[in-house]
Structure formats: structure tokens, C-alpha cells
Amino acid sequence: MTSPSPPPNAHPYLRAANTGVRHHTRALTPSDAASSPAADRQHLDVLHAHLAALLHLLDRLAESTRPPHPAAGRHLATAHTRLWQATSDVHNAFHMLPADTAADAETSACRPDRLPEGPPVLTICQRHLAAGHVVRRKTTPSDLRPHTTACVR
Template identity: 75%
Template sequence: MTSRTPPHDAHPYLRAASAGLRHHTRALAPPDANPPWPADRLHLDLLHAHLTALLQFLDRLAENTRPSHPAAGRHLATVHTRLWQAATEIHSAFHLLPSNTAAGDEASACHPERLPEGPPVQTICQRHLAAGHVVRRKTTPTDLRPHTTACVR
């Protein structure tokens, strides 16, 4: 049994991705689990893949929005930068978690030319380097420094 997407719904895949993340968040820590399950490398690799896909999406959205609505485009570009910072921290956390292989420290080092135990298509390091190349072409080092916010709303 499948439900059809209404013809006016232009973003069904984005809604499905969001629903998938909500479901995974609930399923990751069942209420009766004792203790809660810590993150593992596979979860962080998949989360990093999701963040980098979202980076590409936000980049296009900002570029398309900026000509007609410059202020909104700048805000989207700022979101893009903050999301990159989150992806960087996920990448760092990935390398701090223990590896499933016996090599230990060697497996946790960042070697894009090698394939860790993750998905065979693209490693987290290769994905991170590719995303970093795009981010650094569009932002300055000042933009990439840690951000603190003082929301006035």
C-alpha cells in the first residue's frame, strides 16, 4: 500500500528524508534500552552523508534565492556555513570512535585513498574533502570560525 504524493507537493523527497531522520532518532534509543546506545562509525558516516547532501541542497537554494532576495540568500549562505561546521565535527567524531578492525589507530587515521569498513562507494574522508573544497571556494576563513549567536527574537 503506497500513498501518492499530491500534485502540488514539490518537496516529497525532502519530507521523506526528514521523516527518516525522525524515525531513526526514535529507533536509536528505545525507551527500555539500558544504557542508551552510543554512536558508532556507521551511524556517523551515514549522518555525514546526509549533511553533505544537505550542504549541496542549501548551496543551490542560496544561489537561486540570492538574486531576487539578497538578504534571504545571505541567511541561507550562513546556514550552509554552519552546516559545514557540523559536518566537520561529525567527521572528527568519526575518527575518534574505535574502529571495527584490529588495526586500531591506523584505521582511525584519515586516509581518503583507502576504504574503511564503511560503504564501498565513497568514504567519509573522500566525501568530506570534496565538500570542503566547495565550501572553501565560497567562504572565507573568517566565515568558518566558530559561531556564537545572540538571538534577539
């Protein structure tokens, strides 16, 4: 049983984002798995931005769905928590990869006191801290696995 396809103008931005992710996945999947390029910081930064945007979307959907359909809202809230965990792991992987330059290596550790004026490499940390703030306001600690927002560099 398949679900009916949405009208062509339904959720155009989300459809475009899905198309972009599918295209990027196909581009990174060569016929020879041994020649597959390894992830780099730029890819993980863009992926983290996409996951953070999905986190925001899922949060809004859960909030609007919960009053009329509590069970569906709970499932969306659970998906939100799991997506946060994936976003957190992508952030941690970003900091595990080697920096491109010596300057990036010196400034890539998360330092909240330097985030607003920090170098561009800290954009992922700013986004992650902002997403973490929203997640922690709406999620109980028992729902989240043990996690800190400090980078593991």
C-alpha cells in the same frame, strides 16, 4: 501563526529524508536513557552523508535565492556555513570512535594520497574533502572557525 502546509507532491525526496531521520531518532531513543546506544562509526558515516547532501542542497538554494532576494540568500549562506561546521564535527567524531577491527584502525587516518583507492572506511574522508573544497571556494576564512581537513586521529 503557522505556515501553510506544502502540497503533498512538493519536495518528496526531502520529505522522505526528514521522515527517515525522525524514524531513526525515535528508534534510538529508548524509554530508559541509560540504555541508549552509543554512536558508532556506521551511524556517523550515514549521518555525515546526510549532512553533506543537505550542504549541497543548501548551497544550491542559497545560489538561486540570492539574486532575487539578497537578504534571504545571505541567511541561507550563513546556514550553509553552520551546517558545514556540524558536518566537520561529525567527521571528527567519526575518527575519535574506536575502529571495529585492527585493519580499520590502521587505515582510518585521512591520507589524501590513498583516498581514491582507499578502503571503505575512507569514504567519509572523501566526502568530507569534497564538501570542504566547495565550502572553501564560497566562504571566506573569517566565516569559518579554525579548521583543517586533516583528521585528528
